[in-house]
Amino acid sequence: MSLYKRKDSPHWWIKLHVNGRRLQESTGTADRKRAQELHDKLKAELWEQSRLGVKPGYSWQQAVLRWLDDTEEKASRRDDINRLRWLHVHLEGVMLSEVDRYKLDAVISAKKGEGASNATINRHLAIVRSILRKAVHEWGWLDSMPKVRMLPEPKQRIRFLTKDEAERLLAELPAHLADMVRFSLETGLRQANVTGLLWNQLDLVRKVAWIHPDQAKARKAIAVPLSDVAVEIIRRQLGKHHTHVFSYRGQSVSRVNNHAWTKALGRAGIENFRWHDLRHTWASWHVQRGTPLHVLQELGGWESVEMVKRYAHLSGEHLAQYVTSMTGCPRRVVTNRLRSETKKG
CATH class of the missing domain: 3.30.160 (Double Stranded RNA Binding Domain)
Structure with missing residues (x-):
């Protein structure tokens, strides 16, 4: 049958x-x-x-299955699958060659109808674009593809804590979360790398931790130098859990964006702040302290320096040599002139 x-x-x-x-x-x-x-x-x-002898046609579903096979190692696989499930409702039964500008406009309209932001819509369009590109350039399933235009996204400021805000937050958190937050501010590690940090990833003598490639977003190993404060935090965890560094009541910690975190933010008077913004805070503090961007890129395990440039505006020290007096008057001359005018007055 x-x-x-x-x-x-x-x-x-x-x-x-x-x-x-x-x-x-x-x-x-x-x-x-x-x-x-x-x-x-x-x-x-x-x-x-x-x-x-007509060239074979392939369905959207066939393309999705092959794309999932090709991108099996992607760190964002779970998010990709969720987006593909949504797209399936709108592209099921559609041949790959039929995914054109009109189909894409319909996808955009449907997502906007759900109240989705341009950024969310762009994440869905990016997957469609990736699949179409592979179909053209790698699989030979299509001769050409429509241009997938991304929607404009507002430039949002980077949310980071001041030193005073950070201390207020730490004072309001329960001890186990406070240790994890301070460790995050010392290392810049992502949430999953902190909650999943194992004892066999540490060398306290050399003051270094390491993130394995399969644990890193860019799928590249990261060496994490540990400050004295970070080492002290780790030493406080000794004997609490046999495999994981951070734990609570004998159990490894899997969730940090919990009730205690939310309540602590409220008591500290901190709004519009997520756990991931601790990484932004770490990077922002580094730049404000004068850490070069290429060094910050390596410390943070970013794939390209472009991803670090969003913090560049927080430091103008590298431009200081170019902003001496534009009028040609040395600072001493200006100062003496002001003193002279004051005496005349």
Whole structure:
């Protein structure tokens, strides 16, 4: 039977054999009539490809499955899958060659109708663009692709804490979270790298920790030099857990954006601040202290210096040599002139 149901799926499935070519896949719909239409369309295309030499056509679903195989190591895989599930509702049954400007506009409109921001919509469009690019340049499934234009995103300021705000927050947090926050401010590590930090990732004698490639967002190992404060924080955790550095009541910590965190922010009078902003705070403090951007890039494990340039405006020291007096008057001359005018007055 070429159209059938499986126990593990609510959708109708297709199984076709045309002149030696075999196709078996889900139709993506539980509607029998719609599934039959897709079946007939695919059968006709297979016949054309086999008998008339027409180039094979591929569905959006086939492209998604191959793209997932090709990007299996992506750090953002879970987010990608969630976005693809949303896109599936709007692109199911669509041939890859039919994903054009009109289809993309429909996707944008649907997402806007849910109240999504331009940034959220762009994350979905970026996946569509990535799939289409692979289909053209790597798989040979398409001869060309539509231009996927991203929506404008407002430039948002980087949220970071002042030293006073940081101390207020630390004073309001329970001890285990305060240690994790201060450690984050000392190292700039991402949330998952702090909660998942293991004892075998540390060398307290050399004062260094390391993040393995499979734990890093850029999939590159990161060496993390530890300050005296960071080492002191780690030493306070000795004996609390056998594998994880940070724990609470004998259990490793998996969630930090919890009730205690939210309440502490409120008591400290800090608004619009996420845990990830601790990393922004660490980077901002470094730049304000004069750390060169290429050094900050290496310390933070960023893939490119472009990702670090967003902090560049926080320090103008590298420009100081170019902003001497524009009038040609040395500072001493200006000062003497002011003194002279004061005496005359």
